[in-house]
Amino acid sequence: MAAPDLSTNLQEEATCAICLDYFTDPVMTDCGHNFCRECIRRCWGQPEGPYACPECRELSPQRNLRPNRPLAKMAEMARRLHPPSPVPQGVCAAHREPLASFCGDELRLLCASCERSGEHWAHRVRPLQDAADDLKGRLEKSLEHLRKQMEDALLFQAQAEETCALWQKMVESQRQNVLGEFERLRRLLAEEEQKLLQKLEEEELEVLPRLRESATRLGQQSAQLAALIAELEGRCQLPALGLLQDIKDSLRSWAIPCRVQDVKLQPPEVVPMELRTVCRVPGLVETLQRFRGDVTLDPDTANPELVLSEDRRSVQRGEQRQALPDSPERFDPGPCVLGKERFTSGRHYWEVEVGDRASWALGVCRENVNRKEKGELSAGNGFWILVFLGSYYTSTEPAFSPLRDPPRRVGIFLDYEAGRLSFYSATDGSLLFIFPETPFSGTLRPLFSPLSSSPTPMTICRPKVGPGDALAP
Secondary structure, three states: OHHHHHHHHHHHHOEOOOOOOEOOOEEEOOOOOEEEHHHHHHHOOOOOOOEEOOOOOOEEOOOOOEEOHHHHHHHHHHHHHOOOOOOOOOEOOOOOOEEEEEEOOOOEEEEHHHHHOOOOOOOOEEEHHHHHHHHHHHHHHHHHHHHHHHHHHHHHHHHHHHHHHHHHHHHHHHHHHHHHHHHHHHHHHHHHHHHHHHHHHHHHHHHHHHHHHHHHHHHHHHHHHHHHHHHHHHHHOOOHHHHHOOHHHHHHOOHHHHHHHHOOOOOOOOOOOOOOOOOEOOOHHHHHHHHEOOOOEOHHHOOOOEEEOOOOOEEEEOOOOOOOOOOOOOOOOOOOEEEOOOEOOOEEEEEEEOOOOOOEEEEEEEOOOOOOOOOOOOHHHOEEEEEEOOOOEEOOOOOEOOOOOOOOEEEEEEEOOOOEEEEEEOOOOEEEEEOOOOOOOOOEEEEEEOOOOOOOOEEEOOOOOOOOOOOOO
16 A cells, blocks of 8 residues: 555645646745745735745745745656546636636636635636626627628628729720720821822832933933944044045045034933922820920030020020130030930930021930040941031931921930930921931930021920920920
């Protein structure tokens, strides 16, 4: 019987007097009794002493609790030898008594021993059924609120689904509008393209035969002249006897003099070389407005002969050369000025009011171009400009005559990545000139040059500032 008694004594010594379970983190009081640290902490719930021992009721002025490690090892041994039996539902795990009340402060169930332990003396302890009825009432109110929220959520969900369906219909309708309008525009552009090509073909058929007939007639005249020249050159090479032999008959019949006199050169027919057909794409200039930026002039680059306005938007050629500080940025001797804006990528569009001035130059150039020495303003030197000289345009490409009256406002469009620089009449949208595709590199800047003096300055037009606003010069 010694072994069972020893086992029983081990269980009793390893059991906490408060929770009646094996010790967990046991501590010893000043009076020598041992309890679980959490059990004695709950038992001594008041913030200040004195503190009474739950077993002997001896008072202690302070919470002097010392860890009892040997007892912790003993409790662990007892727990391995005699694992605690499962606690039935509704029974206190600490005291193995029915749970009959509820602590409203710690929100846990209590048995009679828990209630008598003194740990819950100052707490709100109520009978189990009363606490359950109160909680049930609160839960029912919460359920009522949640059900109402559920009804609202289902209503909102239905409204959201209806809104999604409506939005999809609106998007699909707009998608069809976009497709239809662009298809209509494509048909319109295709029709305009065919009309322009037809006009060009008619002009070609009207003028080209006359040019070819004139060229053929001139070719025939050249052949006759060549034959007569060859005959005369052959006679000149003959010796005296051969040259004078039978000359009597030739001179008497005036064959040679008459043939020479009959040669009358007919000049070619003068044909106007101005095309009546203008390259104008409907809506193109309006479309380019979306790439329009605010361009202003850089006074540090202006030639001393140029006078800039205070808002840095207008420039004209003055009567006298100004005393301006020389700098590497300033153009000298060319009457040029650059825009402050620098382009290294993207699409950019700006418009310039040139008025009725006799000559001007517009375009772009590389930022590192030579600004101090005279030279050709060509693409090879970093300049891509269109020059108007009163009766024709010129650039690094072959010169050509204007197709109509010169525009009073010029639009410049730069597509950096595509290597495209084109010029338009901002008045009627017609194409003035387009440079061949150019692989741009480095930084480009707008260039302005009022070549001739005029009472009206060359002005960069202001961009739109809002929907419906007109473009201001």
